[in-house]
Amino acid sequence: MNSYTIRNLKDFQLDHIFDCGQCFRWNKTGPGVYSGMAMGRRVTMEQRGDSLTVTPCTKEEFDTIWRPYLDLDRDYGRIKEILAEKDPVMARACEWGTGIRILQQDLWEVIVSFIISQNNNIPRIKGCIERLCRLVGAAPEGEEDRRAPVQESRQEPGQAVRQTPGQEGLRAFGANVGLDGDQYPDFPSAQTLAALEPEDLAPARLGYRARYVIETARQVAEHGLPQTADQVLSLSGVGPKVANCILLFGMKKYDSFPIDVWVRRVMHELYGFREEDVKGMKAFAAAEFGEFGGFAQQYLFYYMRSL
Structure with missing residues (x-):
């Protein structure tokens, strides 16, 4: 069975990606190991440090399917730098969910x-x-x-x-x-x-x-x-x-800012909004995070679930 390994990954953690509420068909089967179904294929992904191995997978399949799916060509380091400058809460959230990437799903x-x-x-x-x-x-x-x-x-x-x-x-x-x-x-x-x-x-x-x-x-x-x-x-x-x-x-509308129970909680407890003021939360996110609202939402969601 073919496997393909990519090395020297940055800003990438399977644990963060598959546990931030964006996908539901990946299951952890061991430390750094996930099996799941996506893009019509059943594969296992295993991360060891800055290396990722996908099985079964060829280089061509990785480049055409899994590289886009995992959003590996986006500079998440720069996104985190921009968001972390917004306020201390966002800075802590970016640090906590440092390996999050938004998947390119069906x-x-x-x-x-x-x-x-x-x-x-x-x-x-x-x-x-x-x-x-x-x-x-x-x-x-x-x-x-x-x-x-x-x-x-x-x-x-x-x-x-x-x-x-x-x-x-x-x-x-x-x-x-x-x-x-x-x-x-x-x-x-x-x-x-x-x-x-x-x-x-x-x-x-x-x-x-x-x-x-x-x-x-x-x-x-x-x-x-x-x-x-x-x-x-x-x-x-x-x-x-x-x-x-x-x-x-x-x-791929990355300015979207979904407000679920966890994001509502972080906006209430850490940003001071009334829990029912969803309109105010949306306005704040649009003004504060702009085109990076979706990335901010993922960092905040993952961070709040850890508190």
Whole structure:
């Protein structure tokens, strides 16, 4: 199995990158080692000091897939210098999350992931997404789909028979597999989800979010992926906070400043804002951090979770 190693990395820590709330399909399997599914591929990444090894991976795959995905061509040292000059809180946050990088993720996966993130915590989000992928996701590139055949759903007289994944399919894909990298189904497409009903996703345990996922899938299947903030906000179940996450993590709008419970807490406890003053927080972030608002948000999020 091919591996590729890159050396002399700066401003890069897998622990920081995969634990700052931007992605949900990477799981730590050892010190500095993560297995996960991204960009249609199942890989393991291992960091030792300033070196990173990706397996399986060729140099060409690293340069065309993982270098952009990990945002390795951006000067994060300079970004931290600019932000650290803003105020002491930001300086401490940059130092604490020194190895954070904002991943270049698949937009569709980001949309669904952050719809699922509503009123949820990171372990539950990861569980929901993993069950969803095991239920209706495709096998990774070059791997065989081990799921059991789909089963027919019940239908009213006169209705066409509709095939749904069912609990047996979920068990077959995930039965003897933990979240440790043994098997990672690819993320289901908008077209796949658009053909289902919310109740078909019951085994994934998304709750009320299942309806939003299906409705959004139908919107995207019909009209394509959003290209503007207004189009993001028009998606089912997407409010300002989720929209800002989608803009930042899926559309490279780096001036976005998502305000979740952790960022609201840091703005309240360390910057003195009233907890309900989200409008004031947004205005402050726009004025103080400007085009680097998304990077500032990630440093503050990661820092606040450590306090």
